[in-house]
Amino acid sequence: xxxxxxxMGYGNLGRGIECAIKQNDDMELAAVFTRRDPETVKIMTxxxxxxxxxxxxxMKDDIDVMILCGGSAxxxxxxxxxxxxxxxxxxxxxxxxxxxxxxxxxxxxxxxSGKIGIISVGWDPGMFSLNRLYANAILPDGRDYTxxxxxxxxxxSDAIRRIDGVVDARQYTVPVESxxxxxxxxxxxxxxxREKHTRECYVVAxxxxxxxxxxxxxxxxxxxxxxYDTTVHFISAEELKANHSGIPHGGFVIRCxxxxxxxxxxxxxxxxxxLDSNPEFTSSVLIAYARAAYRLNKEGVSGGKTVFDIAPAxxxxxxxxxxxxxxx
Amino acid sequence: xxxxxxxMGYGNLGRGIECAIKQNDDMELAAVFTRRDPETVKIMTxxxxxxxxxxxxxMKDDIDVMILCGGSAxxxxxxxxxxxxxxxxxxxxxxxxxxxxxxxxxxxxxxxSGKIGIISVGWDPGMFSLNRLYANAILPDGRDYTxxxxxxxxxxSDAIRRIDGVVDARQYTVPVESxxxxxxxxxxxxxxxREKHTRECYVVAxxxxxxxxxxxxxxxxxxxxxxYDTTVHFISAEELKANHSGIPHGGFVIRCxxxxxxxxxxxxxxxxxxLDSNPEFTSSVLIAYARAAYRLNKEGVSGGKTVFDIAPAxxxxxxxxxxxxxxx
Numbered sequence: 001x002x003x004x005x006x007x008m009g010y011g012n013l014g015r016g017i018e019c020a021i022k023q024n025d026d027m028e029l030a031a032v033f034t035r036r037d038p039e040t041v042k043i044m045t046x047x048x049x050x051x052x053x054x055x056x057x058x059m060k061d062d063i064d065v066m067i068l069c070g071g072s073a074x075x076x077x078x079x080x081x082x083x084x085x086x087x088x089x090x091x092x093x094x095x096x097x098x099x100x101x102x103x104x105x106x107x108x109x110x111x112x113s114g115k116i117g118i119i120s121v122g123w124d125p126g127m128f129s130l131n132r133l134y135a136n137a138i139l140p141d142g143r144d145y146t147x148x149x150x151x152x153x154x155x156x157s158d159a160i161r162r163i164d165g166v167v168d169a170r171q172y173t174v175p176v177e178s179x180x181x182x183x184x185x186x187x188x189x190x191x192x193x194r195e196k197h198t199r200e201c202y203v204v205a206x207x208x209x210x211x212x213x214x215x216x217x218x219x220x221x222x223x224x225x226x227x228y229d230t231t232v233h234f235i236s237a238e239e240l241k242a243n244h245s246g247i248p249h250g251g252f253v254i255r256c257x258x259x260x261x262x263x264x265x266x267x268x269x270x271x272x273x274x275l276d277s278n279p280e281f282t283s284s285v286l287i288a289y290a291r292a293a294y295r296l297n298k299e300g301v302s303g304g305k306t307v308f309d310i311a312p313a314x315x316x317x318x319x320x321x322x323x324x325x326x327x328x
Numbered sequence: 329x330x331x332x333x334x335x336m337g338y339g340n341l342g343r344g345i346e347c348a349i350k351q352n353d354d355m356e357l358a359a360v361f362t363r364r365d366p367e368t369v370k371i372m373t374x375x376x377x378x379x380x381x382x383x384x385x386x387m388k389d390d391i392d393v394m395i396l397c398g399g400s401a402x403x404x405x406x407x408x409x410x411x412x413x414x415x416x417x418x419x420x421x422x423x424x425x426x427x428x429x430x431x432x433x434x435x436x437x438x439x440x441s442g443k444i445g446i447i448s449v450g451w452d453p454g455m456f457s458l459n460r461l462y463a464n465a466i467l468p469d470g471r472d473y474t475x476x477x478x479x480x481x482x483x484x485s486d487a488i489r490r491i492d493g494v495v496d497a498r499q500y501t502v503p504v505e506s507x508x509x510x511x512x513x514x515x516x517x518x519x520x521x522r523e524k525h526t527r528e529c530y531v532v533a534x535x536x537x538x539x540x541x542x543x544x545x546x547x548x549x550x551x552x553x554x555x556y557d558t559t560v561h562f563i564s565a566e567e568l569k570a571n572h573s574g575i576p577h578g579g580f581v582i583r584c585x586x587x588x589x590x591x592x593x594x595x596x597x598x599x600x601x602x603l604d605s606n607p608e609f610t611s612s613v614l615i616a617y618a619r620a621a622y623r624l625n626k627e628g629v630s631g632g633k634t635v636f637d638i639a640p641a642x643x644x645x646x647x648x649x650x651x652x653x654x655x656x
Contacts, residue, residue, distance in 0.1 A: 019589050023468045044589060099652050120656055127462070129656045130640055131599075134455070136655065137616040137643035138609075140351045184602075259612055261347050261372060265604035267612075271459075274512075276593035281466075284587055284595075288465040308651050312458055313636040315465035323636050324427050327464065328448055328457045 003294045004030035009069035010041055016283030017067050018044055026317045030063045060086035065290040077102060081109040084117040088293040090286050092122040107304025116293045118305045122282040123273055128253045130307050131271040135255035139267060142257025145183045147175035147196060151249025159224045160201055163217050165209030170244040172200040183254050186266040199230040202244050204237045249278035288315040331622045332358035337397035338369055344611030345395050346372055352615060354645045358391045388414035393618040405430060409437040412445040416621040418614050420450040435632025444621045446633045450610040451601055456581045458635050459599040463583035467595060470585025473511045475503035475524060479577025487552045488529055491545050493537030498572040500528040511582050514594040527558040530572050532565045577606035616643040
């Protein structure tokens with residue numbers, strides 16, 4: 001019997017989950033839930049229905065793991081503790097500062113229901129967090145560096161779009177190559193915000209808009225751009241669509257550490273991602289952890305979990321024997 | 329109370345373990361065991377004794393985790409199943425083809441004794457294996473590449489030393505940069521052995537030895553060199569000592585995979601290590617897994633394990649709460 005996956009929310013992430021399920025023979029899409037009118041939501045998988053979000057609880061016996069594809073700001077803080085009453089759930093909650101309280105709420109509800117809720121799954125938080133943990137455990141005398149990009153930041157793109165006279169915009173976060181090289185050299189550099197990343201903006205201005213003012217408003221925007229070297233390119237709507245409609249991302253987690261009787265030996269651990277589609281890669285991570293949630297819950301495990309709590313073997317459909325033979 | 333570590337075998341790896349213990353406040357070195365005369369073995373840690381290997385079993389209540397620092401060819405196949413009768417043990421067994429039988433022997437003995445035996449810990453097998461597993465679980469439709477180096481291969485250096493007229497030698501395995509770049513580009517190249525790595529040899533020849541013959545014997549040696557582009561440099565014993573006495577190593581694990589409705593998006597996951605000291609880094613990994621063995625066994629877990637079976641949180645001394653707050 002296949003693992004029956006439910007998708008709550010059918011945006012970029014939900015569509016990514018649907019694609020990822022097709023790559024995993026031990027899984028099947030059971031249902032998609034939406035807050036929109038289900039009649040208006042067209043999915044790719046034949047024979048699978050779209051339901052109203054309110055119908056989910058009544059389908060608790062039809063779904064093994066519900067993947068919550070809502071946003072961290074307003075959806076997940078209420079959705080994850082709610083749906084873990086009925087299902088094993090996975091979310092990609094990424095508001096770092098609020099992880100402790102989100103975890104506490106999910107853990108309490110999951111313990112009460114006997115289900116598993118794995119929060120903050122994806123690549124950061126997620127795979128990057130795992131790599132920080134492994135590298136810290138191995139090299140306690142060391143220093144962490146995380147770089148993001150080159151990739152599209154949705155939040156920064158939105159911030160530009162709110163400026164008067166801007167029709168559309170796309171913002172790329174770009175790691176500074178010389179900073180990366182300094183870190184890789186083992187020189188343990190102290191790097192300011194400005195030295196680590198630059199910001200590249202592609203902006204479609206309204207006809208007759210004052211481009212100099214727009215550029216200035218972008219470059220001086222507090223929190224978003226003021227602390228960075230920012231480049232602004234004005235382009236046409238057609239160019240934006242043709243060259244900037246993808247959602248690539250990626251980044252680097254690097255730890256430099258010392259070992260030896262007198263710390264005389266340097267070591268560099270580096271993990272990097274180069275992703276054509278941020279939401280599809282995130283979906284692929286979510287699906288692997290959905291398998292783990294299902295298997296662990298079958299073994300009687302319940303409660304709130306993060307990627308730190310899951311033994312890697314649970315992520316794959318292969319047996320321990322196969323893994324030891326082929327991947328160890 | 330600190331975790332009491334025993335070291336079985338005091339070579340490069342054993343010394344690395346001793347250094348690593350000093351970097352971890354929750355651990356202490358309890359004893360070192362050797363097959364040599366203990367009087368002849370001088371260790372760095374004051375107040376800690378060196379014992380004969382045969383005395384180990386009698387100290388089963390004084391040691392929480394025994395780290396086995398012997399070789400994979402002859403030591404570990406017998407040592408790991410033997411010592412897991414008395415201790416939680418960690419080894420770095422790296423004969424890939426014999427892992428299944430080694431695991432079976434350790435698992436049976438560990439289940440009988442109620443201890444944990446984690447085998448094949450280090451970086452390959454070890455961290456590289458983990459990264460292969462995570463990347464395979466996330467990107468099922470993809471392809472793995474592993475590159476090693478630049479680093480010293482002990483086995484290849486030894487093979488050169490066995491040639492008539494060779495006084496000493498050091499062999500470096502070097503990944504081919506253009507092959508790495510081809511992999512990173514996402515072109516999924518088919519790479520032959522020769523295309524992935526070159527071999528660089530630094531050889532001290534005996535006075536009057538026929539260098540042309542030595543070079544030819546190296547370059548045509550089956551299994552070790554014949555399938556590679558090999559460079560041979562003859563240098564003096566002094567140069568070898570001055571420039572080639574370190575034991576650096578490292579490498580790259582890369583997985584390229586596709587996602588999307590029609591596999592239209594490419595993703596690259598890359599993990600790399602650049603290590604000044606192969607044995608000290610391996611020791612640092614072993615020590616982190618020693619902590620996991622201790623904690624899991626306290627929770628009542630026993631049996632044979634690999635890095636695949638250990639949830640990452642067990643590797644660090646930090647609580648789940650601290651990890652979620654600072655590393656997630």
